[in-house]
Amino acid sequence: MRSVERRTWYIITNSVLGLWMLAAIAAVTAHRFLPHSTWLMVHVTMLGAVSTAILIWSQHFADTLTRRQAPGGRVSLGIRLGLHTLGAALVIAGILSDVMSVILAGAVIVAAAALTHATTMILQLRGALASRFGPLVQFYAVSALWLVVGVGIGFWMSQLSADDPLRGRLFVAHVAVNLLGWVGTTVLGTVILFWPTVLHARMRPTDGSRSPLVLTVSMFGIVVVLAGAAADAPPLVAAGAVLWLAALGLVLVEGVRQITDAARLSYAGLSIGAALCWLAVSVGFLAVGVGTSDGWATAVDRLAWIVQPFIAGFAVQIVLGALSYLLPVIMGRPNARKKCEAELDRAAVFRAATINIGIVAYLLPVPSVVKVLLSIVVLCVFIAFLVLAVRGVVVGLRERKAEPAPAADAQGVQLGVGAPPQKAKPRRALSGQLVTAASVILLAVAGGIAIDPSAAGINTLGGTEVAETGHTTTIDVSVDGMRFVPDVLEVPAGDRLVVELSNTGTDVHDITFANGVSSERLAPGDSETVDVGVISEDMQGWCSVTGHRAMGMELSVVAVGAAAEGAHDHGDAQDSDAGGAAADLDFTLSTDAGFVPYDAALDPAPAADVHEITMPVTETEVEVAPGVTQTLWMFDGTAPGPVLRGSVGDVFDVTLVNNGTMGHSIDFHAGTLAPDDPMRTIMPGESLEYTFTATRAGIWMYHCSTMPMSSHIANGMFGAVIIDPPDLAPVDHEFVMVQSEFYLGEEGGPVDPDAVATQLPDIVAFNGYANQYRDVPLEVKAGDTVRFWVLDAGPNVSTSFHVVGGQFHTVWKEGDYSLKDGGSTGVGGSQALALAPAQGGFVELTFPEAGNYSFVSHIMSDAEKGATGIVHVTE
Structure with missing residues (x-):
């Protein structure tokens, strides 16, 4: 592999990362039709794409910081990368096929690759010459060891049944070790030097001096989290998360100062900066959510909140931001680098703003359709990076061939050394991109509300007047598969309707009524009392989780004794605009319909010929x-x-x-x-x-x-x-x-x-x-x-x-x-x-x-x- 040119080597190894990114996009796009969809989206992104990026670039940074090649060189990295890719693929295949031997084989291979990575980092650091930032390689060794621990906890958890009380504790430990230990520790060590490099900010003599303290505090924080999980003490888990957040704070204090010294605005800087903010938010919510929970089941439910901000806000943005800086650098020659950089910086403010405003809007209590549209918008912007990356590499390589070779060609990423800053874009252009990004997000929100206004709390009924009786009708509603039971609620006109909703299904559901009243989203086993209000006319109710209504999760509220005129005119104003005739169909038979199905049973063939x-x-x-x-x-x-x-x-x-x-x-x-x-x-x-x-x-x-x-x-x-x-x-x-x-x-x-x-x-x-x-x-x-x-x-x-x-x-x-x-x-x-x-x-x-x-x-x-x-x- 030594004969392969450095930039060609980077392009080859990062193509593995590109494939994982495409797999993550496919998993997100098709998640409704995939088993274990949430698990799959998380692990294809984190165990696949993000971990691959860490293996590739932490080794490069280690080479740069220690000023020597790792033992085994590219061959060693190629083996580690191949082992990790195989192991991750086996873990995913094993979970999807529910074959425990495949899961175990994948977990062992991933752990072996991580342990080899940690060993390589330690050996490389021991043989290195003393340097100011060389000790940062310790972060990479420690993070790889945390991955070994996280994989072990994950496999242990896969052996337990869903109702095992130990499973919740292991889940919290698994999340903390993998996200804060493997990914988070790598990021802490990298941004100490990489952040000012991306910003082209001046390095001060004290920059990086706190790195030993950062590593110690972060390690101790994760140990405390594990102790809290082992001791059945959620507050101790919260204390560990707070300690880790303090380590991140030590890094961010220097980072904020370096922003003021930044020489240029780039997508890399915007993306990495936003990612660090989301990391802080996610760890903070981990501390509060687990620390204030009344049990591990509640803690697990609360941790579901951090999936989107951690993965989309932090993990994906940190990878894309880093690659936006690194891909141009590996072009080597100045003009080639500038051409590649220009491609990856296209609409930088618009892309960064759209992603982050979109994530914020997604986390708000908006209807399911709005969340789907916001997800599509953010996903499209992420996909745009892949397109720009390919364009940037192609343009950079083309320019490189035409550019005369300098006396000493660049040999890779020089941390702490920035290229000459480019001329900043006019403020008018930047503000225009911000306005455009905000407009796109507002359009997605408005479009989702227009599709399902009732889920947004908008009354779509006609406002028929009826005398209130002062009585309350309470009806218990449960879930059977993708149906509400019962699916016809008869209520005397003028009565107040109260629905006792119990999610007896196997998926998350809610109930939304055409008058704008909605329940919270309920996990399986949860229940809620929903005050629907005074019933003056017939109306529809449905589950607003995207796709569930189309699968039959509808019910009808019948106002018994209401005036017949117009009684069926106001059920759901959205139907005529939400997908043609199919959106108007109720595919659920009434229990008293006396329906006789087409006889599907077959008699044998008659004897006659x-x-x-x-x-x-x-x-x-x-x-x-x-x-x-x-x-x-x-x-x-x-x-x-x-x-x-x-x-x-x-x-x-x-x-x-x-x-x-x-x-x-x-x-x-x-x-x-x-x-x-x-x-x-x-x-x-x-x-x-x-x-x-x-x-x-x-x-x-x-x-x-x-x-x-x-x-x-x-x-x-x-x-x-x-x-x-x-x-x-x-x-x-x-x-x-x-x-x-x-x-x-x-x-x-x-x-x-x-x-x-x-x-x-x-x-x-x-x-x-x-x-x-x-x-x-x-x-x-x-x-x-x-x-x-x-x-x-x-x-x-x-x-x-x-x-x-x-x-x-x-x-x-x-x-x-x-x-x-x-x-x-x-x-x-x-x-x-x-x-x-x-x-x-x-x-x-x-x-x-x-x-x-x-x-x-x-x-x-x-x-x-x-x-x-x-x-x-x-x-």
């Missing part, structure tokens, strides 16, 4: 979701049409009778024949004979092929033909699931063809009705083997059929087995059956124990539009 079927076409207004009706065009009065079943070699003689008001036709994929005559369109009152022989096995689609075909399929004209493969084994239960899409037109009217063309359905359903098997589950017994036949009727959207809590031991798709009885190993399994429109297959699984097993399209936004159900398994 000739099947005579008459299929009348009808056009009827039917319900496709609770309270949502459409005029569907159907085969034999159902959508999907009747399921036909037979064996290879069977003959199907179908008579199509058009009892509709327009031309229709039928196309059976299960047969092979020239389509000219049997698939022709027939007019109202006409009929045709369609005969085909089933020569191949499969679950085949049939549908109307009259143009526009997409609209005819989307309006209900589809069904399934099942031709059994010859070796089909018997099972205890067979069900059929035909997924289709609805593109809603006017209430009670037919499909909206313009909406079909967008390929963005309002409803995605199994067997023609949104969520019907969630509200009326399928019934089987534990130990039963169940076969699901699945067909994607489209017309536009694919499916990925998945059973939550289940694993498929047999998968048969489009005419062949991809897995049978566990495959060649006997223990193989499958988690999803992916199908494009007009494809089909079946999966088999056995439910091991009683419970409720959801089945969904794992294209999760479609599951949230109605493609979900439940298998209720009894003993």
Whole structure:
């Protein structure tokens, strides 16, 4: 590796950091669909990106401060970096797959890399010449040892159940050791010299003289935190955090003075300065939050507050700020450095202000939608750094090639030595960037409030007057999955409604009413009394946590005895603006609706080898979701049409009778024949004979092929033909699931063809009705083997059929087995059956124990539009 040029080495090693950053962005973007989402976002960022940056740059700073290369040189660093990357990846993979051996292997490898790093720092420091700032390398050695301790505590914690009383104490210790010990100690040692370097501030003889005291106090503070956790004493944890905060204060005192001597304003300086402020805020909240808690469970809940400010405010900003200074420096030559620096300093004030104002706004008690929009804004600004970094390196390298080599090319970062300061930007430009940043954040806040005004405390009702009765109606409301129970609250008009909300679910929830009254966000097991106010008219209530309402967390407040006029006009003013027709749908069945779902149970194939079927076409207004009706065009009065079943070699003689008001036709994929005559369109009152022989096995689609075909399929004209493969084994239960899409037109009217063309359905359903098997589950017994036949009727959207809590031991798709009885190993399994429109297959699984097993399209936004159900398994 010695032959690799220094700047090339930096670019290669920092590409690993870039990959971790991309992984963190992906985790944040897709967190709603990922297991252990909060843990994943934290650890991809901290254990992945931030720790990688520490390994790379602490070694470089150690080389610079000791004026000698570390034992093993780049080879040693490459091995440590590779080990840490592998170990971190294994820890993450082990947690996601819940495989303890993988978690243990990853933890051991990460600890080994950290221990090697600490040893390297110690050896390098012992052989170094005396220098003023050389002892700062001690911070890096100590911080790596803290990582070994933090990893050990983390693995210990992973062995405990969620309700183990020791888990809370270990969690606090794990957070403190990793954040204050590994990351915080590294930062303390670095900023003592790096901060004035970034600012191009003059170094004074006393600068850095307190570093031994800083290291001692910070170490003692973490030891006290650990002692507090071990002794079951939260106030002692708080005392340790205060000690650590005092060590940070010693560094910040000098840092504030150095700001006054700063020669230029750069993104690096702004970002690092803001990061140090967030670090102080986070440690302060750690001290107050844990010290005043009435138990470890409360302390853990309070520590959740510091996740965003510590990671986004401190950790990410400290890394981006450091890289904004370091990447230009490694260009070496002056012009190349300036070009790279100019790229990374683009809109510096705007970027820094947007990030930090956005984080402050996020931490305020704003609605969930506002938090989502603020997160998107801040994330986009973070992503902009990656774009600018790539541009800066490319521009710098290009300029370097064109720039004559000086007598002595720069060999790296010279701490304490700044480049000649650039001319400061005019104050008008800087204030303009500040105003723009504030405007962007205000726009995000205003947009979120406009989307969900009730969650912001704004009354969206019409203000109907009613005489107050002086009575109070109290109703207990609990949570079942993604539903409120009950979901209809009947209250005499004029009564005051009080809701006793208990979060009996497994996620954080709240309840928001259209009159602007909201509860706090409740963790699982928490409860709150919500005074909704005097009920004068019907209104809606919902969970305002982003995405939960779309998944069915709504309820209705019915004002019994209120005037009928306009009673349903004011439910939720946001619906018409918040996502089209789908936002208006209530996908929850009323308990007294008497609803009968489409019969998903399959009978065996008839013994006869000739099947005579008459299929009348009808056009009827039917319900496709609770309270949502459409005029569907159907085969034999159902959508999907009747399921036909037979064996290879069977003959199907179908008579199509058009009892509709327009031309229709039928196309059976299960047969092979020239389509000219049997698939022709027939007019109202006409009929045709369609005969085909089933020569191949499969679950085949049939549908109307009259143009526009997409609209005819989307309006209900589809069904399934099942031709059994010859070796089909018997099972205890067979069900059929035909997924289709609805593109809603006017209430009670037919499909909206313009909406079909967008390929963005309002409803995605199994067997023609949104969520019907969630509200009326399928019934089987534990130990039963169940076969699901699945067909994607489209017309536009694919499916990925998945059973939550289940694993498929047999998968048969489009005419062949991809897995049978566990495959060649006997223990193989499958988690999803992916199908494009007009494809089909079946999966088999056995439910091991009683419970409720959801089945969904794992294209999760479609599951949230109605493609979900439940298998209720009894003993």
